[in-house]
Amino acid sequence: MTKQRELILQILNHADRHLTADEVFFLAKLKMPSIAMATVYNNLNAMTDAGIIHRVHVDGSADCFEKGGETHDHLRCDICGKLANITLPWLQDRLRQSVGKEISGYELTIHYICPECKKRG
Amino acid sequence: MTKQRELILQILNHADRHLTADEVFFLAKLKMPSIAMATVYNNLNAMTDAGIIHRVHVDGSADCFEKGGETHDHLRCDICGKLANITLPWLQDRLRQSVGKEISGYELTIHYICPECKKRG
DNA sequence: TCAAAAATTAGAATCAATCTAAAAGCATTA
């Protein structure tokens, strides 16, 4: 656990939303101006592989990262693109039931209009 | 419907698996050597937007395309990466139930070990 | 303390995908 990795992890832990590698890099640079983009990617990849954080693919733009914790799925607003988390505790079992026991994981992204965009009309 | 679009659509309709834009381009070039990559992307995008074909995001590599038809979800093998289709007719309604009525769509990719890889050990 | 291993850095390179501007194809009308 290097200083750099610690910083990146802290940034994700304190973020109030999903961050791209670029955003993590920007925020990291504020605290540690010498940090390199490659370091950010190295650590995001390493921590993703280790299951400490999660990577979220976003159609048509850069992947986002978020702190670990209970597994969950995502909602993505059709209008503003913002991601939200949602927990569907029944899904894993229901999928196992339908598909067979050999599921090692899954990713679900639901498209919707978020409350803010809906209000705005 | 240009000759190029027709060709691309035919390639997808006759493919026995999901194809990347690159693969479509390669196959298209066999029949029409003058075709340009941009044309392949233009048409794949246009037909995806029109709902005639589907785009499938694949973690860590290029998007794949497949012919249209009934909506379905995907299985991806952890080992060989191959995609398979799966239809889960109950899912859409079940998600509506859990999330609310305002779902405009979703994408689900399930991770597993495909029969071939499992056999191989 | 020294050597080996691992991580970091800066910048180049790669890969998928998009953009640009010029040329070609196609309709329609004159």
Added chain:
DNA sequence: TAATGCTTTTAGATTGATTCTAATTTTTGA
């Protein structure tokens, strides 16, 4: 048929995200 305008295609440059490379620094551990 010729002229017009609209759409598509083409080739190649460009972008944007991510990875790679090689040199340097840091960490580890004998």
